[in-house]
Amino acid sequence: MSVAKSTTIDGDSDAAKRTASARGPVAAIDVSIIVPLYNEQESVRPLYEAIVRAVEPLGRAFEMIFVDDGSKDDTVAIAASLARRDSRLRIVKFRRNYGQTAAMAAGIEHANGEVLVTMDGDLQNDPADIELLLEQISAGFDLVVGWRHNRQDKLLTRKIPSRIANWLIGRVTGVPIRDNGCSLKAFRASLIKRIPLYSEMHRFIPAMASIAGPRVAQIRVRHHARRFGESKYGLSRIYKVLLDLMVIKTIANFASRPLRWFALLSLPLFALALFAFVQTAANLLLGSGGISLPIAGSGVIFLGSALILVCSGALAELIYARGDVRDREFLKLTQTILAAKRNPEADRAL
């Protein structure tokens, strides 16, 4: 038997998607299960078995996409041996380690299902919960987020920072998700494929998606203690989470009107400058001991800075106007059209 080896060297990623869908063994796939894997050689096989055991009885056409994030161990070899026996398993192998967000993004790009489910590769999520997620999607939600009930992790280094982060993310983004760190999520493919995922945004998928105003459901999912290997994430994330949060906030709320946002930022500076100038002028006019150089100088600094901020806002406006991602596109993703029957004639004509 010959080994067919096809190599595509095309320019754009659309071409990759086309080949990917042409490659699909089943014409229509309901559910794609996306699992990023990084050095999980012990977990791969049990994970695969658990997913098949949990999803097969649901009677829906499904596929599994294992994204190997540049593992150094035998993860790929084991996964490939599984794939050899199961056409529903696709392995996307990275050239090196790119991180969890990239792995998720790759999985989402290579998935053909109508509903995408993401989960961790370390067996801490229970594939048996996939059924619950899918029920919520069928019930009309666009995005279902798992919430790790009875979480099996260290309290001090994992649970408490995560609780603070979730509270903060909820406050800032206005999407009160209980557990952003839980990887077990389900999305409508039409929604998530349009959301740009980069940097370490996987933690903020619901917040990112909130640009489109999705209907979000949260359900309790089981969580198991880590069976193999070490946790790959530590405390150093806090600083990154904070900054990413700022980015999300800026993008979600202000991306379409950056000038306004930068102008808002400059308002307190203008106020301070005004205060300093009034104080200086009052001193001058009332003749009570001349000008105070530090105060007048601070006024000049504040004024200059406020002007530069406004200019930055204008620059941001330009960038946005020239860019190719608009939140206008997101508007279409989840909208439902409720047509009021104002013109029965037209309706009948249809």
Added chain:
Amino acid sequence: MTGQAAAPSLSVIVPVGVRRAADMGALYREYRANIAATGAKYEFIFVLDGPRPEARRALETLLREGEDFTIVNLTRNFGEAAALTAGFERASGGTIVTLPAYPQVDPADLRKLLAGLSTADMSIGYRWPRHGNALDRVRRSAFHGLVNWVTGARLRDLGCGARAMRRQVLEEIDLYGDQHRFLPILAMRLGFRVSETPIRQSAQDRHARIYRPREYMHHLLDLFSIFFLMRFTKKPLRFFGMLGAATFGIGAVLIAYLGLDRLLLNEPLADRPALLLAALLLVLGMQIFALGLLGELIIFTHARGLKDYRVEEIIQYPEAVAASDSGSDSVPDDPAASPEMRATTPPAVTA
């Protein structure tokens, strides 16, 4: 006479810049003899970076003598990175070799360089044994130490112009400015394997080169841009945020201190120059932060075209029988039974 009728498998690009051999003909013949010795079909592409009349005359003489190579003439000096890109556009070989336009390395060692490709995607030469005085050595090790520290690479001779690489490497890297020096580092960043091969230094390269201060500065600035590109392309706010938060923080502490002084010790605020410094630091921090947000906006609005990752291959066996009960061994494990489907993904837009 090298009548290359079929498509060559090896493309040799020689960027001819400010530094070039006095006798291009001799250099070319030496290169050609050693490349031909590998037995591969090859082509030579000379890229004249700017008007180089005497080099052009020498090459045209060679063409008249029946040699077969391509000359790409750039209208002005665009730099070596641009020259390499221009040459690459003409190259049709699956392996790309870049060679310096002056005797820098011993051409006899080119075979070793190409042999390095058997285990790596890119093989770069490092001149060894290296000649030069103590100052040269210090300068070199300082520069490479800095580069390696910043990028996490382990390279010894970035200045060596002799490199061999798979075509894909140059296809994915978007070279500009003076980045040719950092080609191996950019390749590593995309996940390519890079190996170093010791090659002998050419006798004519064994003189100390005098660098002007401007060149040092350029190297350092290039290094900084590479550092920024490698670490923060996808998260500009991490970089600007760090700087901005630090500046803002110092300013805030200073303001708080001055405020407390005013409130508790009744020290008048108006005649303290430290107030100026505090105000300056505060607004500077805000500015830097705003710049970071601007960067994030750029990334976001182009996020669709950017790809964070490079896929090496996709493994799926479309003909494989779906195991009815999970994990059972009822299906014979026969690797040849199903046609294997492997695809390398298309090169995406460089991050």
